[in-house]
Amino acid sequence: xxxxxxxxxxxxxxxxxxxxxxxxxxxxxxxxxxxxxxxxxxxxxxxxxxxxxxxxxxxxxxxxxxxxxxxxxxxxxxxxxxxxxxxxxxxxxxxxxxxxxxxxxxxxxxxxxxxxxxxxxxxxxxxxxxxxxxxxxxxxxxxxxxxxxxxxxxxxxxxxxxxxxxxxxxxxxxxxxxxxxxxxxxxxxxxxxxxxxxxxxxxxxxxxxxxxxxxxxxxxxxxxxxxxxxxxxxxxxxxxxxxxxxxxxxxxxxxxxxxxxxxxxxxxxxxxxxxxxxxxxxxxxxxxxxxxxxxxxxxxxxxxxxxxxxxxxxxxxxxxxxxxxxxxxxxxxxxxxxxxxxxxxxxxxxxxxxxxxxxxxxxxxxxxxxxxxxxxxxxxxxxxxxxxxxxxxxxxxxxxxxxxxxxxxxxxxxxxxxxxxxxxxxxxxxxxxxxxxxxxxxxxxxxx
Numbered sequence: 079x080x081x082x083x084x085x086x087x088x089x090x091x092x093x094x095x096x097x098x099x100x101x102x103x104x105x106x107x108x109x110x111x112x113x114x115x116x117x118x119x120x121x122x123x124x125x126x127x128x129x130x131x132x133x134x135x136x137x138x139x140x141x142x143x144x145x146x147x148x149x150x151x152x153x154x155x156x157x158x159x160x161x162x163x164x165x166x167x168x169x170x171x172x173x174x175x176x177x178x179x180x181x182x183x184x185x186x187x188x189x190x191x192x193x194x195x196x197x198x199x200x201x202x203x204x205x206x207x208x209x210x211x212x213x214x215x216x217x218x219x220x221x222x223x224x225x226x227x228x229x230x231x232x233x234x235x236x237x238x239x240x241x242x243x244x245x246x247x248x249x250x251x252x253x254x255x256x257x258x259x260x261x262x263x264x265x266x267x268x269x270x271x272x273x274x275x276x277x278x279x280x281x282x283x284x285x286x287x288x289x290x291x292x293x294x295x296x297x298x299x300x301x302x303x304x305x306x307x308x309x310x311x312x313x314x315x316x317x318x319x320x321x322x323x324x325x326x327x328x329x330x331x332x333x334x335x336x337x338x339x340x341x342x343x344x345x346x347x348x349x350x351x352x353x354x355x356x357x358x359x360x361x362x363x364x365x366x367x368x369x370x371x372x373x374x375x376x377x378x379x380x381x382x383x384x385x386x387x388x389x390x391x392x393x394x395x396x397x398x399x400x401x402x403x404x405x406x407x408x409x410x411x412x413x414x415x416x417x418x419x420x421x422x423x424x425x426x427x428x429x430x431x432x433x434x435x436x437x438x439x440x441x442x443x444x445x446x447x448x449x450x451x452x453x454x455x456x457x458x459x460x461x462x463x464x465x466x467x468x469x470x471x472x473x474x475x476x477x478x479x480x481x482x483x484x485x486x487x488x489x490x491x492x493x494x495x496x497x498x499x500x501x502x503x504x505x506x507x508x509x510x511x512x513x514x515x516x517x518x519x520x521x522x523x524x525x526x
């Protein structure tokens with residue numbers, strides 16, 4: 079068994095490890111200094127089990143070589159992370175890649191919450207371009223998910239990790255019946271053990287975009303088996319935030335590959351609607367000048383009517399009364415309008431529904447608590463939701479208010495139960511059960 083890599087270690091006589099950028103079940107990514115070219119790179123250390131057959135070890139090494147080979151065919155694509163080198167040190171494969179300043183989409187969602195519709199559309203456009211280039215080379219990625227999507231500090235989006243990608247020219251590396259990939263993002267045909275093809279990547283893209291805009295994975299369940307069952311048999315939950323992207327995401331998440339959107343059709347759905355045609359007037363030179371009508375006789379102005387004069391004091395009194403009534407009516411109408419407004423905000427460490435508006439006028443509050451929700455504690459909400467509640471969330475009427483309160487209550491309940499389950503490790507009777515809706519939301523609880 080090879081010793082664990084350490085900060086400062088020189089890999090392959092060339093790459094000096096600086097610090098870790100992240101890690102997962104398959105490996106760990108380091109920031110490293112290329113001492114030959116005096117530049118920084120990302121270098122991925124692939125984990126190998128302590129007990130592994132020679133055949134499995136050879137397969138894992140072959141995958142590392144294949145990632146470099148596949149990525150090399152897509153070199154310099156603006157939405158694909160470039161692989162520079164692959165090497166083996168003490169039996170451990172290392173992949174040297176372009177260093178991308180930023181974070182994975184998964185990290186971004188956990189820290190900041192769901193993306194806007196427009197930001198999700200930018201992610202969709204970039205990933206469709208990356209997959210179109212890969213598929214044109216006969217390469218199927220097979221593991222499209224938020225953890226393999228990088229978002230740079232300047233908002234560029236890149237697809238990474240072609241480690242389990244398969245090329246149409248490869249033979250015998252991954253056959254039908256072997257399920258490889260992340261269960262909650264697998265296409266149904268691959269979850270059933272079939273080999274899959276380019277359309278399988280599009281289903282995974284749909285699951286990724288769903289999570290980006292809705293904030294939760296559509297098929298994440300408490301176990302891998304549960305996720306695979308959901309992918310094959312259950313529809314994605316209704317989308318609440320997707321807006322104009324709903325048709326695109328639904329089309330990508332079709333269970334049958336033949337019904338799934340193709341890349342060209344997906345690109346069409348992403349395109350903004352064409353502008354309304356503007357009709358310019360015909361050139362005036364093409365029209366004959368109209369005849370000018372003869373001037374009409376100017377009528378003599380009527381004699382001014384005799385005005386009845388009223389006392390000045392009476393006129394002032396009437397005008398003042400009318401002005402006062404206008405002011406009073408305006409103030410009353412404004413007050414009634416504020417009382418018809420609703421927002422969700424914080425109240426002593428928990429969530430409450432307020433009526434009115436947040437602003438004060440002359441030190442007088444224009445809002446009051448309509449309903450307190452002490453069961454929704456702020457400490458159990460992800461950071462992005464705590465910030466939203468702290469800044470107040472405007473809602474359009476009682477129905478929308480109930481929907482937002484229900485959303486926050488489900489999220490807080492999921493995080494609270496997850497915390498209790500962690501505290502009761504080893505005591506299964508004390509561990510609260512998570513509902514199906516809560517199971518999908520637990521992933522967001524890791525947000526700082």
